[in-house]
Amino acid sequence: MEDPTDEPSPGAAPAILASHVATVGSIEVRRALPQRTRRTIGAWCFADHMGPAEVTEGRGLDVGPHPHTGLQTVTWLIEGEALHHDSLGSEQLIRPGQLNLMSAGLGVAHAEEPTGAYRGTLEGIQLWIAQPEGARQSSRVFEHHAELPRVTVGGADVTVLVGEALGASSPARHDTSLVGLDLDVHGTTTMPLDPSYEYGVVVLRGAIRIHGSTVAPGSLAYFTPGAEEWRIETLEPARVIVVGGEPFSESILMWWNFVARTREEITAAYRSWVHRDERFGSVRSALAPIDAPVPFWLRDFQP
Numbered sequence: 001m002e003d004p005t006d007e008p009s010p011g012a013a014p015a016i017l018a019s020h021v022a023t024v025g026s027i028e029v030r031r032a033l034p035q036r037t038r039r040t041i042g043a044w045c046f047a048d049h050m051g052p053a054e055v056t057e058g059r060g061l062d063v064g065p066h067p068h069t070g071l072q073t074v075t076w077l078i079e080g081e082a083l084h085h086d087s088l089g090s091e092q093l094i095r096p097g098q099l100n101l102m103s104a105g106l107g108v109a110h111a112e113e114p115t116g117a118y119r120g121t122l123e124g125i126q127l128w129i130a131q132p133e134g135a136r137q138s139s140r141v142f143e144h145h146a147e148l149p150r151v152t153v154g155g156a157d158v159t160v161l162v163g164e165a166l167g168a169s170s171p172a173r174h175d176t177s178l179v180g181l182d183l184d185v186h187g188t189t190t191m192p193l194d195p196s197y198e199y200g201v202v203v204l205r206g207a208i209r210i211h212g213s214t215v216a217p218g219s220l221a222y223f224t225p226g227a228e229e230w231r232i233e234t235l236e237p238a239r240v241i242v243v244g245g246e247p248f249s250e251s252i253l254m255w256w257n258f259v260a261r262t263r264e265e266i267t268a269a270y271r272s273w274v275h276r277d278e279r280f281g282s283v284r285s286a287l288a289p290i291d292a293p294v295p296f297w298l299r300d301f302q303p
């Protein structure tokens with residue numbers, strides 16, 4: 001029988017939303033979030049599957065200095081390496097299995113560059129988490145976590161990037177109730193869920209089935225709250241990113257690299273970046289800073 005309501009019932013098939021292709025630095029990405037019909041999953045508000053791309057002498061993750069406000073950037077590689085620089089003075093090499101987490105708060109600028117030595121494939125995901133009121137007005141922190149908890153459940157090796165799952169807890173700072181997981185899936189798995197969370201699944205490699213729906217690279221599978229668990233079957237061995245959380249209660253305005261609440265806040269951040277005032281500080285990087293586009297509501301005015 002058909003469900004008479006619009007909401008899928010708990011455990012129902014996900015909505016499958018196609019990612020769109022974009023270029024970040026020199027690398028092609030598949031942007032799974034935000035989507036026109038799905039802006040956030042918990043406080044997660046951005047997901048770029050980066051690569052796979054070849055890092056050569058002349059080309060890598062060439063993302064020059066740029067600012068962020070009101071969000072945390074989460075960088076996770078499954079192959080390759082990259083170098084993080086930020087205006088807090090951090091310089092950090094990142095490799096697969098390690099997490100870079102930058103809490104921008106009122107404003108931090110950063111660059112993500114090649115290490116200079118690495119040649120080969122680069123692949124990973126960059127995620128953003130919207131910071132709630134309070135956290136977004138204060139914290140400017142960079143964290144690198146070289147070790148994260150890993151738990152095997154059925155045919156999956158699960159790394160807890162952020163939050164808690166399977167009795168394990170990530171040391172990464174988080175300000176709302178959420179979870180981020182990497183699943184290395186090689187066999188059938190039953191994955192327990194928090195029924196108060198909505199979830200998104202981004203497959204980086206391989207293909208899986210959840211509730212009868214195939215999920216493969218190039219799309220986002222979105223699940224409403226309510227399910228107690230997923231039965232995951234592998235069509236091919238897969239690397240899968242799961243993000244989830246309690247639906248974010250604050251209404252956010254996201255423009256370029258800023259998460260805010262109002263156009264006035266975005267305008268102030270935009271002007272600080274254009275004028276290179278002290279808000280975002282400076283980043284030691286060989287790459288050129290990235291220019292902000294002019295917000296459409298300012299187009300008839302001078303910055």
Ligand code: MN
Binds near residue numbers: 068110
């Ligand atoms: Mn960034």
